[in-house]
Amino acid sequence: MPTLGELVLHFALLSLLAFGGGNATLPEMHRLVVEQNHWMSSATFSELFAVAQAAPGPNVLVVSLIGLHLAGIPGFLAVTAAFCLPSSVLMYGFSHWWVRAGDAPWRQAVQAAVGPMAVGLVLASGWLMAGTVAWPGQYLLLLLVAATVGLVLILPWNPLWWIAAGALLGLGGFV
Amino acid sequence: MNTEPGRVTLGQLFRGFCLIGLSGFGGVMPWARRYLVERYRWLSPAEFATLLGLCQVMPGPNVMNLAITIGARFQGWRGALVAPLGMMLAPMLIVLAFGLAYLHYGELAPVRAMLRGISAVGAGLILATGLKMLFDYRRQAVAMALVALIFGAVAWLRLPLLPVVALLLPAGILVALLGRR
Numbered sequence: 582m583p584t585l586g587e588l589v590l591h592f593a594l595l596s597l598l599a600f601g602g603g604n605a606t607l608p609e610m611h612r613l614v615v616e617q618n619h620w621m622s623s624a625t626f627s628e629l630f631a632v633a634q635a636a637p638g639p640n641v642l643v644v645s646l647i648g649l650h651l652a653g654i655p656g657f658l659a660v661t662a663a664f665c666l667p668s669s670v671l672m673y674g675f676s677h678w679w680v681r682a683g684d685a686p687w688r689q690a691v692q693a694a695v696g697p698m699a700v701g702l703v704l705a706s707g708w709l710m711a712g713t714v715a716w717p718g719q720y721l722l723l724l725l726v727a728a729t730v731g732l733v734l735i736l737p738w739n740p741l742w743w744i745a746a747g748a749l750l751g752l753g754g755f756v
Numbered sequence: 757m758n759t760e761p762g763r764v765t766l767g768q769l770f771r772g773f774c775l776i777g778l779s780g781f782g783g784v785m786p787w788a789r790r791y792l793v794e795r796y797r798w799l800s801p802a803e804f805a806t807l808l809g810l811c812q813v814m815p816g817p818n819v820m821n822l823a824i825t826i827g828a829r830f831q832g833w834r835g836a837l838v839a840p841l842g843m844m845l846a847p848m849l850i851v852l853a854f855g856l857a858y859l860h861y862g863e864l865a866p867v868r869a870m871l872r873g874i875s876a877v878g879a880g881l882i883l884a885t886g887l888k889m890l891f892d893y894r895r896q897a898v899a900m901a902l903v904a905l906i907f908g909a910v911a912w913l914r915l916p917l918l919p920v921v922a923l924l925l926p927a928g929i930l931v932a933l934l935g936r937r
Contacts, residue, residue: 594918597816598917599816600921602817604885608910616914628868628875629858631872632851632858637780639783639820639847645848646858649855650855661848664817668820668821672811676825680810687929693928696893698903700889704886704911705911706882707881707885710882715876729880730884740881741782743881744877747877748873
């Protein structure tokens with residue numbers, strides 16, 4: 582198991598790479614805690630992801646749960662702080678500068694590069710979680726992923742209903 | 757719209773972001789817009805769009821970045837502390853309770869079955885978000901190429917994020933600068 586210092590270091594770095602928000606870093610967290618260090622199983626990872634989805638709040642809370650699972654309540658607090666503080670300090674220092682830059686060419690260039698990068702990371706995140714959830718050979722779960730994508734794109738309902746539907750489908754033994 | 761510093765008090769920032777944090781499942785950004793623009797009228801739609809653009813350019817949790825900028829705008833560094841704390845405090849306590857319950861009861865078959873269904877829906881929610889974001893770039897070949905490169909590197913090759921970002925971010929900025937000429 583990792584030490585608290587090790588966790589803080591990893592998640593503080595991840596904070597500065599989290600383009601596209603908390604959910605966009607799921608592939609890198611999976612790589613770190615499951616594939617590279619075997620701190621938890623892939624099944625546990627996707628269950629923690631599900632627990633975070635079932636609670637209200639920002640997407641970043643899945644990070645806190647990974648901390649809780651690896652190092653208890655100190656891990657919960659330390660990993661949350663490590664993941665939130667570096668990007669927050671950067672944001673606080675940078676926002677005045679950004680507003681003052683107006684339509685400067687460098688600002689538009691940064692926006693043109695970061696935007697697609699965030700999209701790629703979010704898509705990779707969804708792809709990896711779909712694979713983690715449905716691996717190996719859980720075709721009904723894969724179908725549920727695809728149905729969710731379709732329904733969310735068509736119907737502008739509160740995601741809470743889809744999450745509740747997923748819980749009921751699981752509980753009823755349908756997936 | 758009146759965005760002079762001090763128009764929104766620290767207490768209002770705390771309460772406002774507390775409600776935003778608690779209202780969303782699977783992300784709170786749509787709720788942030790609803791509260792900040794439509795209900796409280798702290799920001800005009802155009803101001804919200806500009807700030808959202810900034811928060812999405814910066815790394816880190818997007819809504820937390822939003823809370824920091826808005827807090828700072830109305831109440832300086834105190835606001836930049838109070839707004840994100842207000843947003844995180846209650847959801848963190850709830851998720852901690854859920855997490856502790858999972859540590860104790862996570863092995864039970866009904867719990868696992870329920871989480872299996874939720875995780876599939878969660879993966880679908882993220883994919884749908886990504887596809888909606890992708891739609892905005894559908895007529896931009898360079899941007900689509902960058903999306904494909906990032907996706908391939910992270911989802912398919914499973915490369916570590918640091919070298920991927922360190923390589924593709926400057927490359928993307930360079931291409932964008934050259935493309936302007």
